[in-house]
Amino acid sequence: MASFPITLTRHIIEKQAAHPAATGEFSALMVQIGLVGKMIAQDLRRAGLINILGGTGKTNVHGEAVKKLDEIANETFLKVFHYSGLVCALASEEMEKPVHLPENCPHGKYMLLFDPLDGSSNTDVNMPLGTVFSVLRYEGKAGLPSEAELIRRGTEQVAAGYLMYGSSTMLVFTAGRGVHGFTLDPGVGEYLLSHEHIRIPAKGKVYAVNEGNYHKWPAGTRQYVDYLKVSDKATGRPYSTRYSGCLVADVHRMLLGGGIYLYPGETDKPEGKLRLLYEVNPLAMVVEQAGGRASTGTMRVLELEPKGLHQRVPLLIGSPEDVSQAEAFIQGKR
Known part of the structure; x- marks a missing residue:
């Protein structure tokens, strides 16, 4: 039975x-x-x-x-x-x-x-x-x-x-x-x-980002997304892009299949769009518990000291290797 x-x-x-x-x-x-x-x-x-x-x-x-x-x-x-x-x-x-x-x-x-x-x-x-x-x-x-x-x-x-x-x-x-x-x-x-016991892959082949904002991003973010599109078998590139307009759906895809979701800061809006307390912190906890990472680009999301109820922050979230690589570009180390 x-x-x-x-x-x-x-x-x-x-x-x-x-x-x-x-x-x-x-x-x-x-x-x-x-x-x-x-x-x-x-x-x-x-x-x-x-x-x-x-x-x-x-x-x-x-x-x-x-x-x-x-x-x-x-x-x-x-x-x-x-x-x-x-x-x-x-x-x-x-x-x-x-x-x-x-x-x-x-x-x-x-x-x-x-x-x-x-x-x-x-x-x-x-x-x-x-x-x-x-x-x-x-x-x-x-x-x-x-x-x-x-x-x-x-x-x-x-x-x-x-x-x-x-x-x-x-x-x-x-x-x-x-x-x-x-x-x-x-x-x-x-x-x-x-x-049961969801575990995110260490590295993926998919990225999700609203590329309509490309020209608003700082140079490091643009360089990272450009890097993902270059064909290179040794590093598993190019990545495929999948963006639904729903943060939950895109992060869910990364959680199960690996990859990275980005809603980065912009040159004129470095704080980004997503709300820290309502969206970013809870999804960061889920992804970290599954073995992934969540970052603002410069620090671990869950360690950020919030200043207000509706505070916004940039977000990189997904497979640990992909998030670390994105941080390196954004911090000018690549």
Whole structure:
């Protein structure tokens, strides 16, 4: 008889059993994140039929046009975690300030930061989309956490991961002891373990970058991308380019197949585009736990001391050898 597939719930409970002091809150938190993914995936499947494509006419804190699905995904997180008893504060790329949940305090042990719908420019054309999340522990015994308590280095994350919405819906996460991927079986409504102990190859043959920005990049970045295109069998070049417009989808490709994703700083915008707390830190934790690297070009992402809730940083992420090589070009060592 074939073995029964491992569900997300069973996987979490089994891991929890290895920690006698565990009280079950983290397990419940991950199940709730899985629920958010199911609800967003359902909306995405029906988006073209129930008039939730297109924009809202609003702009977010970053000055970007808000899509209807951005707003729906953000509201889904808020609805699921209200009265959950798990999370005492939520911070989102779509919200200027954190949302505090006094009904979950003081027993709520966690704070959750998230990008509710990554790649939302893809919503109207049925391309891949994602959700990114970062989990922090809240140690406060009295009162609600301040905004400053959410602004922490990536090394302080207790868990991180992403949901990817494509031909299937996947939940990939780490709690600091390896990376596991679960695929949603829509027939039974359960996430099933499909990718256990993911390990990223040391080197890849694929790169992902928005080359429309080529002439905005510093010389070292341009030289690195040019280098990847030169044919040289000894070094496995040329690399193929794969860029979807969805950070989650592109990083997922690198995680499974190797290679490098870049969203570098620009000459006039050295801070880059991606948000450190909502996108970069959680993906960096996942990739590092799988044996990869994540860098700003000059330092390890997870060691960067954040200055603000919506801080932006450049990002090189993927196979360790590829990231190290990109750093050498950007730092003028090649």
